[in-house]
Amino acid sequence: MSDMFHLGWFGSFIPTTWTSGWDGTDAADWLNGRFYVDKVRTLERACFDFILFEDSSMVSDTYGGSSEATLKRGGWAPKGDPMALAPILARATERIGISITASTSFYPPWMLARSIATLDHLSRGRVGWNIVTSSEDLAAKNFGMDALPPHDERYARADEYVDLVTRLWDSWDADALVMDRERGVYVDHTKVRPIDFVGKYYRSRGPLNTLRPPQGRPVLTQAGGSPAGRRFASRYADMVMALPKGVPAMKEYRDDIRARAAAEGRDPDSVKVMYVVSPILGETHQHALDRKAQKDAAVRAHPEGQLIGWSGSMEIDFSTFDLDEPLPDDVQTNGHQSTLANFRKWANGRTLREACVAYRTESMELIGTPDEVAAQMGEAMEEVGGDGFLIWNQPHNRRYIGEIADGLVPALQKRGLMRTGYGHEHFRDNLLEF
Ligand SMILES: Cc1cc2nc3c(=O)[nH]c(=O)nc-3n(C[C@H](O)[C@H](O)[C@H](O)COP(=O)(O)O)c2cc1C
Structure with a gap:
């Protein structure tokens, strides 16, 4: 039998889908947090390890040189601040981990250390803190910079940043709070x-001006x-999110991360590698295939949704290219470099139109009944070696959350x-339990 693996939910603090016909009123009032409170409670009931919120700090106007395309669809903006949402979710739950993205390029380290x-x-x-260096110059302009530092320098800065933040957490011993009424000492200086x-x-x-975090070091993801x-x-992450395409690439990625962690003197088992997937479930296998065909047809009819996403993350105006040609060879970015490199490798000469239909924000396709998909996930993990999956909401609504929480999860548990x-109170302990 396969080993147990971890399940997390990867998403954003953004409007739910508003065009699927199964969206209720959430797309109108998502920013009051109620949808997210219901969602995190559902995921905790289903025993997810954590929910993770990605983040960015801009309204992209790369596609077509205007924010019209981005705002018209409502996919990347508006977006709420996960740092503000997190305490509401924490109050509504008992065990599930809550990981939020904050950029080392924009947050002052001392403030970040204190907030986390x-x-x-x-x-x-x-x-958990999801560490990103950010990759959009447009976001840098919102923080008084003309552009982000070059890609590798951003990581050199992030290295120092994480070192500093963890030292600030360590600036208070776990037993600093003594509350000795007789001696009149609250904190032992x-x-x-x-x-x-x-x-x-x-x-x-x-030092920091607040008590050491209960986890000592909150869960670091990257x-x-x-x-x-x-x-x-x-070097730093307790959990690495990954998007390599296909089981062999997933295994290569995990082996590489584990070897690098060992070279840094860490126990490879203390770094969990989790792969983004977006299962398509159906009542029968054919039903699931039909749903996939429906999704593909929708992208074929409106490929610009995908192009707007790529324009925002790679800072390349995809509206300027011929949809029936591959991406020209001379296109470069200072943004998500590996995203562009992976894109080229994966597109492998496909025209942009074909690429939009074929592209998936996921490591492997999972299609079938809940039990079939559970079996596919188990087989993949057996080959890769671990450590689990991140479910990416497609579509982003209660219906999909229900399919996963009440369809796929019971099949996995069975x-x-x-x-x-949950075996433990802390996110870190649950993540490292197996
Ligand atoms: C699953 C996943 C989630 C990510 N979340 C964010 C995010 O919230 N904010 C962000 O600026 N970048 C995010 N990124 C981008 C990564 O931080 C990173 O820039 C990207 O994977 C490219 O790797 P590189 O920076 O080493 O070139 C994410 C990437 C992946 C694969």
Whole structure:
């Protein structure tokens, strides 16, 4: 029998789908948080390890040189701040991890260390920080910069940033709070120290002005695809999100991350690699295939949705290219480099129109009845070696969440592939349990 693996949910604090016919009122009032509270409760009932919110800081106007295309569809903006949403989700739940994205290029490290430490207390040890360096110059302009530093320098800065943030968390010992009424001592000052951090890019005296996070180090997650990104992930991340295409590439990616982690002196089992998937479920196998065909037809009819996404993340105006030709060879980006490189490799001469239909934000296609898909996931994990999957909402509505939580999850649990309860209070302990 296959081993148990982890399941997380990967998504954004954005409107739900509003054109599927199964959307209710969520697309209108998603920003009041109610949909997300219901969602996280459902995922906790289904024993997901965590929910993770990606993030960005811009309204893209790359496609067609205007924000019209982005805003008209409502796919990338508006977007709420996951840092503000997290405490509401924490209050509504008991065990599920809540991981939020914050960019090392924009957040002052001391502020980030303090916000995450506070959230770790508010959630009683269930917070994760998804570390990104950001990749859009447009976002940099919102923070007073003309452009982001070059790709590899962003990772060099992030290296120092994470070092600084973890030192700030360590600037308070776990037993600093003594609350000795007789002696009149609330905090033992000998257990709180300045850090006097002086790096190439950052300086901070410290200490932090709040208690050490319950997890000590809240769960760190990352998604580096480039060599610099992989090195960074294997040095710091407890969980790496990945999008290699197909089982052999998934295995190669995991083996590489584990080897790099071992070279950094870490136990490879302390780094979990999780793959983005978006299962298409049906009542019968044919029903699932029909649903996939329907999805493909929708993209074929409106390929611009995909092109707008690529324009935003790669900062390349895809509206300027001929849809019936491949992406020209001379196109470059300072943004998600590995995304562009992977795109070229994967597109392999496809025209842009064909590429839009074929592209999937997922590592492998999973199509079938819940039990068939559970079996496919088990087989893939057996070949790859671990460590689990991130479900990416497609479509982003209650109907899809229900299909996963009440269809796929019970099928996984029946096969012994997924947990049926939480063994620990803290996110980190649950993630490292197997
Ligand atoms: C599953 C997944 C989630 C990601 N989430 C974010 C995000 O929330 N914000 C962001 O700016 N970048 C995000 N990225 C981009 C990564 O941080 C990274 O830039 C990308 O994987 C390319 O790798 P590289 O930076 O090593 O070139 C994500 C990537 C993946 C695969």
